[in-house]
Amino acid sequence: MDFDFDLFVIGGGSGGVRAARVAAGETGAKVGLAEESRMGGTCVIRGCVPKKLMVFASEYAEGMHEAVDYGWDVKIGGFDWTKFRTRLEGELDRLEGVYNRLLEGSGVTVFPQRATVADAHTVRLADGTTKTAKHILIATGGWPSIPEVENGELGISSNEVFHLEELPKRLLVVGGGYIACEMACIFNGLGTEVTQFYRGAQILRGFDGEARGHIAEHMQRHGIDIHCGTNILSMEKVDGGIEVRSTTGDTFTFEEVLFAIGRTPNSAGLGLEEVGVEIGRRGEVVVDQYSQTSVPSIYAIGDVTNRVQLTPVAIREGMAFVDTVFKGNPTAPDHDLIPSAVFTQPEYGTVGLSEEDAREKGPIEVYSTAFRPMHKSFIGRDDRVLMKLIVCADTRRVLGVHIVSDHAGEMIQLAGVAVKMGATKEDFDRTVAVHPTMSEELVTLKTPVRTA
Numbered sequence: 001m002d003f004d005f006d007l008f009v010i011g012g013g014s015g016g017v018r019a020a021r022v023a024a025g026e027t028g029a030k031v032g033l034a035e036e037s038r039m040g041g042t043c044v045i046r047g048c049v050p051k052k053l054m055v056f057a058s059e060y061a062e063g064m065h066e067a068v069d070y071g072w073d074v075k076i077g078g079f080d081w082t083k084f085r086t087r088l089e090g091e092l093d094r095l096e097g098v099y100n101r102l103l104e105g106s107g108v109t110v111f112p113q114r115a116t117v118a119d120a121h122t123v124r125l126a127d128g129t130t131k132t133a134k135h136i137l138i139a140t141g142g143w144p145s146i147p148e149v150e151n152g153e154l155g156i157s158s159n160e161v162f163h164l165e166e167l168p169k170r171l172l173v174v175g176g177g178y179i180a181c182e183m184a185c186i187f188n189g190l191g192t193e194v195t196q197f198y199r200g201a202q203i204l205r206g207f208d209g210e211a212r213g214h215i216a217e218h219m220q221r222h223g224i225d226i227h228c229g230t231n232i233l234s235m236e237k238v239d240g241g242i243e244v245r246s247t248t249g250d251t252f253t254f255e256e257v258l259f260a261i262g263r264t265p266n267s268a269g270l271g272l273e274e275v276g277v278e279i280g281r282r283g284e285v286v287v288d289q290y291s292q293t294s295v296p297s298i299y300a301i302g303d304v305t306n307r308v309q310l311t312p313v314a315i316r317e318g319m320a321f322v323d324t325v326f327k328g329n330p331t332a333p334d335h336d337l338i339p340s341a342v343f344t345q346p347e348y349g350t351v352g353l354s355e356e357d358a359r360e361k362g363p364i365e366v367y368s369t370a371f372r373p374m375h376k377s378f379i380g381r382d383d384r385v386l387m388k389l390i391v392c393a394d395t396r397r398v399l400g401v402h403i404v405s406d407h408a409g410e411m412i413q414l415a416g417v418a419v420k421m422g423a424t425k426e427d428f429d430r431t432v433a434v435h436p437t438m439s440e441e442l443v444t445l446k447t448p449v450r451t452a
């Protein structure tokens with residue numbers, strides 16, 4: 001049977017763009033891609049990239065205060081949100097252009113419109129036309145969840161946060177996951193008064209307990225008003241902002257309320273169930289280890305599958321899909337030991353197991369140190385760095401590394417290589433320290449602080 005395309009990708013985000021480019025560019029496949037919004041998807045347009053640029057912007061406040069203590073004559077003025085936002089928008093336009101050109105250069109035919117699945121080999125475009133394809137790849141990502149609270153529509157999500165007209169004076173962040181915590185730190189750094197509600201007992205659920213406590217304590221000390229065990233009950237528009245009633249019975253007024261309570265896979269309304277694609281309880285497209293759905297010609301990668309919601313993972317899944325389907329080399333994306341970073345202030349870099357999860361698996365040794373790094377202690381700052389290794393007591397393998405410090409994201413990328421290679425505690429010990437650095441502590445941790 002003749003198809004219009006060998007592959008039709010729905011969604012031009014991290015996973016979809018990579019799969020389309022590699023399939024077309026490296027295997028000569030005829031590829032079509034539909035994107036209903038802006039090319040680049042969440043990461044480029046409303047996720048990692050604008051967020052990281054805002055992290056950079058927000059860190060200058062602390063940096064300038066530190067510079068003064070180091071002897072610089074700095075006059076600290078205000079932050080010009082409009083100037084920053086204009087530059088940010090320019091940068092996102094530039095990156096979107098790069099993505100479009102990369103697709104064009106690989107020979108991918110782009111349809112800048114919404115697409116849905118009509119049958120196992122047919123895609124319907126918003127303009128009413130249909131395209132047939134031997135394989136269809138669903139790469140539609142996810143969307144921020146909004147809680148069902150009274151007048152919840154008064155709040156915004158991470159989609160809107162980068163486009164605010166003005167920097168809010170008082171902001172409520174609802175949620176305790178990594179995006180919520182990052183946003184709380186960003187706005188705190190930019191000079192906004194930040195309150196954070198999280199319904200659980202401690203922010204950053206799922207990460208290492210000691211690291212979570214360390215970060216929460218640091219965030220609070222730097223002015224973020226964290227309310228754990230607290231949720232939003234109702235919201236009402238009032239003069240000067242939004243009045244929020246909390247489940248703990250308190251009333252607050254904020255200029256903006258940002259919901260960052262999680263993301264839902266973008267699978268609704270795509271026609272997937274109608275053609276027999278299995279959808280899971282949380283709306284995720286159910287796939288096997290090769291990203292194949294219950295309909296053999298339809299595959300899915302990235303956030304829509306709700307495996308690990310990270311850009312490099314979506315990219316890996318896209319490349320594994322191309323290896324499997326177009327290069328004759330069945331490849332299951334490897335979801336084990338994925339290093340990641342939380343861009344709170346201070347940053348958190350992590351790879352492998354938390355202490356809590358490692359305990360469940362067998363006897364462990366925990367090596368951990370919290371100390372004042374040189375550049376902070378010199379100016380009398382009390383901010384501490386946390387360096388922690390979780391070691392299997394039987395095999396001596398390092399099962400987890402946790403770093404809370406400036407630049408922890410950069411450090412964990414490299415520690416991740418060692419952990420992925422199966423490094424033991426003794427391998428870490430045999431490695432000569434780089435001095436004077438913070439990360440040298442990772443290779444000089446002598447005695448376990450706990451065994452379990």
Ligand SMILES: Cc1cc2nc3c(=O)[nH]c(=O)nc-3n(C[C@H](O)[C@H](O)[C@H](O)COP(=O)(O)OP(=O)(O)OC[C@H]3O[C@@H](n4cnc5c(N)ncnc54)[C@H](O)[C@@H]3O)c2cc1C
Binds near residue numbers: 038046116266312
């Ligand atoms: C605020 C924020 C910060 C983040 N920070 C990080 C980070 O620091 N590091 C990290 O690794 N990850 C981060 N992420 C997560 C990361 O952005 C996602 O994991 C990644 O973008 C997923 O890629 P994807 O290809 O699955 O989907 P997406 O990038 O979401 O792309 C999906 C695309 O599909 C399009 N689409 C949807 N439905 C249709 C349709 N029917 N027809 C046509 N097009 C459609 C959408 O418009 C979108 O462009 C962050 C996310 C957010 C929200």
